[in-house]
Every structure is written in C-alpha cells, then in structure tokens.
Amino acid sequence: MQQNRWSLAGKKAVVTGGSKGIGEAIVKEFIALGADVLAVARKTEDLQQLLQQYPEGLHILAADVSTPEGRQTLIDTVQQKWDKLDILVNNVGTNIRKPATAYTSEEYDFILNTNLRSAFELCRLLHPMLVKSEQGNIINITSVAGLVHVRTGAVYGMTKAALVQLTRNLAAEWAEHNIRVNAVAPWYISTPLAQTVLQNPEYYEAVISRTPMRKIGKPEDVSAAVAFLSMPASAYTTGQCLAIDGGFTINGFHPL
Numbered sequence: 001m002q003q004n005r006w007s008l009a010g011k012k013a014v015v016t017g018g019s020k021g022i023g024e025a026i027v028k029e030f031i032a033l034g035a036d037v038l039a040v041a042r043k044t045e046d047l048q049q050l051l052q053q054y055p056e057g058l059h060i061l062a063a064d065v066s067t068p069e070g071r072q073t074l075i076d077t078v079q080q081k082w083d084k085l086d087i088l089v090n091n092v093g094t095n096i097r098k099p100a101t102a103y104t105s106e107e108y109d110f111i112l113n114t115n116l117r118s119a120f121e122l123c124r125l126l127h128p129m130l131v132k133s134e135q136g137n138i139i140n141i142t143s144v145a146g147l148v149h150v151r152t153g154a155v156y157g158m159t160k161a162a163l164v165q166l167t168r169n170l171a172a173e174w175a176e177h178n179i180r181v182n183a184v185a186p187w188y189i190s191t192p193l194a195q196t197v198l199q200n201p202e203y204y205e206a207v208i209s210r211t212p213m214r215k216i217g218k219p220e221d222v223s224a225a226v227a228f229l230s231m232p233a234s235a236y237t238t239g240q241c242l243a244i245d246g247g248f249t250i251n252g253f254h255p256l
C-alpha cells in the first residue's frame with residue numbers, strides 16, 4: 001500500500017513539451033516511477049532521440065498544441081493508445097520579452113495560444129478520458145511570473161497568472177470526478193528556454209542575488225514536485241500552486 005502511494009506504476013500520462021528542459025525531466029521522472037508516457041513536441045528529431053533512450057514506457061508524438069489541428073492529433077493518438085488517461089501535464093510554454101506597448105497582436109496571439117489556450121483546450125478535450133481514470137490528475141506548469149512581477153513581459157505574466165486561476169477553477173469544478181488539478185511555478189531553471197537570458201552574466205548575477213538559495217534550479221527540481229502532485233500520496237491536494245523557486249517569492253528584502 002505504501003509503495004503504491006509513492007508510485008506511478010501503470011499510469012498513463014501525457015506531457016506536452018516533453019522533448020526538452022522541464023518537460024523532458026518530467027517524462028524521465030514519470031517513466032522511472034512506472035508510468036507510460038506520451039511526450040509531445042513539434043520537432044520529431046528531439047523526440048526520436050528521447051525514444052532511443054527510453055524504448056520502454058515512452059510514446060512520442062510530433063504535434064503543435066497551440067493549434068486546433070495539433071490538439072486534435074493529440075486527442076486521436078491518446079484515444080487510439082489508451083482507454084483512459086491518468087495524468088495530463090500542460091508544460092508547453094514560450095515567451096517574447098518586450099515592453100507592453102511594443103507587442104503586436106500576432107505576438108500576443110502566439111503567446112496566448114501556446115501558453116494558455118493549449119492548456120485550457122487540452123483539459124477540456126481530455127476531460128472524458130480523465131474521468132474514466134477515476135483518479136485523474138492535471139498539472140499545469142506556470143511560473144513565478146504569474147505570481148509576482150518579473151521582467152518577462154506582461155503577456156507571459158498574464159498567461160501564467162491565468163493558468164494558476166484555471167487550476168483553481170477546474171480543481172473545484174472537476175473534484176466531483178476525482179480529478180485533481182494543481183500547478184507548479186518555477187523560478188529560473190536551467191533549460192534551453194532560460195539559457196537565452198541566463199547566458200548574460202549580469203542578468204545571471206541579478207537572478208542569483210534575488211534568490212535566497214543562491215542558485216538556479218534544475219529541471220529535476222520541478223519534475224520531482226510534478227511527480228508528487230501526480231501520485232496517490234498527494235490524494236487530498238488540489239487547486240494548489242507550488243513555487244519551485246529557491247525562496248524567490250518569499251524573499252521580501254534579503255540584501256547580500
């Protein structure tokens with residue numbers, strides 16, 4: 001019984017953006033804990049490389065979840081493979097950093113469709129299969145930029161804050177089907193996405209100086225929390241957002 005509480009054996013999971021960074025770490029963590037995982041990303045090459053490492057337990061799909069067609073391909077694939085879904089991780093995310101006045105409507109649509117609409121629509125489309133699980137779980141990967149102001153650009157912050165509220169709404173609405181919905185909010189984590197800004201030494205120092213634990217997080221720091229929130233061990237936890245941030249969001253004034 002204790003073993004099952006801390007295991008994902010036999011669980012069927014979808015991880016969007018599963019080929020790199022945080023998503024890749026979640027895929028690996030889930031497989032290590034016994035789940036069957038469908039990793040979704042746009043580029044086939046990265047997915048194929050992952051499949052070579054994990055021939056058992058991993059399924060891959062090249063699809064763009066920011067589009068209705070990509071999402072439909074994902075739904076069709078899940079329905080063909082499995083008769084239920086236990087875990088959906090909405091991890092896909094992107095950003096364009098600009099002052100609020102500089103965004104074009106195309107850029108706004110791109111960020112909203114990728115970060116927010118994909119998650120909302122996948123939750124709804126996969127709802128019937130999560131109901132069939134009888135212990136379904138959704139984990140939304142948001143950001144500390146959805147909790148406090150971070151210099152990421154307003155549109156990214158808006159999408160991440162909306163994901164936190166989506167988490168709360170669906171948690172309450174779908175509790176009757178025993179579907180739990182939680183979120184994790186990372187601060188800087190060493191991934192290809194974060195590397196684009198962390199490679200600037202001044203910016204890196206500024207990040208470290210505001211982080212009580214004085215380090216950048218690892219993808220595995222996030223995947224461990226996602227695994228916990230997906231397990232029976234967290235069976236009474238829903239609607240929550242867990243910051244994975246080395247203390248960044250509780251750091252009111254902590255001069256060096």
Ligand SMILES: NC(=O)c1ccc[n+]([C@@H]2O[C@H](COP(=O)([O-])OP(=O)(O)OC[C@H]3O[C@@H](n4cnc5c(N)ncnc54)[C@H](OP(=O)(O)O)[C@@H]3O)[C@@H](O)[C@H]2O)c1
Nearest residue numbers: 017019020021022041042043064065093188189191193194
């Ligand atoms: N890294 C951080 O410091 C940090 C901090 C806070 C929050 N986050 C959040 O954590 C999540 C993952 O970030 P990351 O840093 O791991 O990102 P990443 O390194 O850029 O990886 C993104 C993953 O998503 C896939 N992807 C992107 N757009 C997609 C789309 N439209 N359809 C399907 N797949 C798509 C990418 O593969 P393809 O390019 O092949 O599609 C890749 O597998 C994001 O939601 C991000 O906002 C990250």
